[in-house]
Amino acid sequence: MNVILQNIGRRFNREWIFKNIDYTFTQGDSYAVLGPNGSGKSTLLQVIAGSLTPSQGTIRYGDDEKPVADEQVFAQLSLAAPYLELVEEFTLRELVDFHFRFKNYREGFDAQKVIGLLGFGTQANKMIRHFSSGMKQRTKLALAFCADTPLILLDEPGSNLDEAGLAWYHQLVTQFSPGRLLIIGSNQEPEYHFCKNRLQVTDFKA
Numbered sequence: 001m002n003v004i005l006q007n008i009g010r011r012f013n014r015e016w017i018f019k020n021i022d023y024t025f026t027q028g029d030s031y032a033v034l035g036p037n038g039s040g041k042s043t044l045l046q047v048i049a050g051s052l053t054p055s056q057g058t059i060r061y062g063d064d065e066k067p068v069a070d071e072q073v074f075a076q077l078s079l080a081a082p083y084l085e086l087v088e089e090f091t092l093r094e095l096v097d098f099h100f101r102f103k104n105y106r107e108g109f110d111a112q113k114v115i116g117l118l119g120f121g122t123q124a125n126k127m128i129r130h131f132s133s134g135m136k137q138r139t140k141l142a143l144a145f146c147a148d149t150p151l152i153l154l155d156e157p158g159s160n161l162d163e164a165g166l167a168w169y170h171q172l173v174t175q176f177s178p179g180r181l182l183i184i185g186s187n188q189e190p191e192y193h194f195c196k197n198r199l200q201v202t203d204f205k206a
C-alpha cells in the first residue's frame, strides 16, 4: 500500500506543527521520520494512521488502480507506539487472541507462534500488568509485525529495549518487513539505520 500526502499540515490551536507536506511513501520501502523532541514525528505518524485528522491537505492510500477506502485503512495498518497501551488485565495469550480478532495473522502464524517469537519462556504466563517495560515493548512490536498488514508504523520502536532486545527488533525488521511499507518515527539511529529514505519533519515547519 502506498501512502500519498498532499499538502498535509497539522496544527494544535494556533501552532502549526508541520505544513505543506507533499510526500509519497511507497509499498516495499522503509522510511525514517526524523526530528528532535517535540518536532512532530508522533503527530505525523498519527495523521498517517488516521488517528489524528490533518488540519490541511489530503491523504490517499493504495494506488490509482487499487485505492484503499478510508474506512478500510485501519485493518491494513499496524501501529506500535509508546502512547498505545496494552490491556493490562489480560494475560499474554488473552491479549494476542484479542488483538487478532481485529487483524489477520500473517501467513503461517497463530497465537502460539507469536508468543514463541517473543522468547519469554515461562514468563509468558504472567499478566501484562506484571510485564517489564521491555517485555511490553517487545509485545507491541510482535503484534505489529505478525499481523497481515501492508503498512507498519513504528514510533520509537527501541523504547525500553536493551541490547538483546534491539538485536531482536532488527531480526523482526529483516524477517517481516520485506514487501511492506515501513515508517519509523525516531531520533535514535539504531532504531532506523536500515531505512532507505529519510524525512525531516523540521523541513516542513511553517
Ligand SMILES: Nc1ncnc2c1ncn2[C@@H]1O[C@H](COP(=O)(O)OP(=O)(O)OP(=O)(O)O)[C@@H](O)[C@H]1O
Binding pocket: 012, 013, 017, 035, 036, 037, 038, 039, 040, 041, 042, 043, 044, 187
Ligand atoms: N493534543 C495536543 N495538544 C496540543 N499540542 C500538542 C498535542 N499533541 C502534541 N502537541 C504538540 O505538538 C508538538 C509535536 O509533538 P510530537 O509528540 O508529535 O513530537 P515528537 O517529534 O514525536 O516528539 P518526541 O521526540 O519528544 O516524541 C509538540 O510541541 C507538542 O507539544
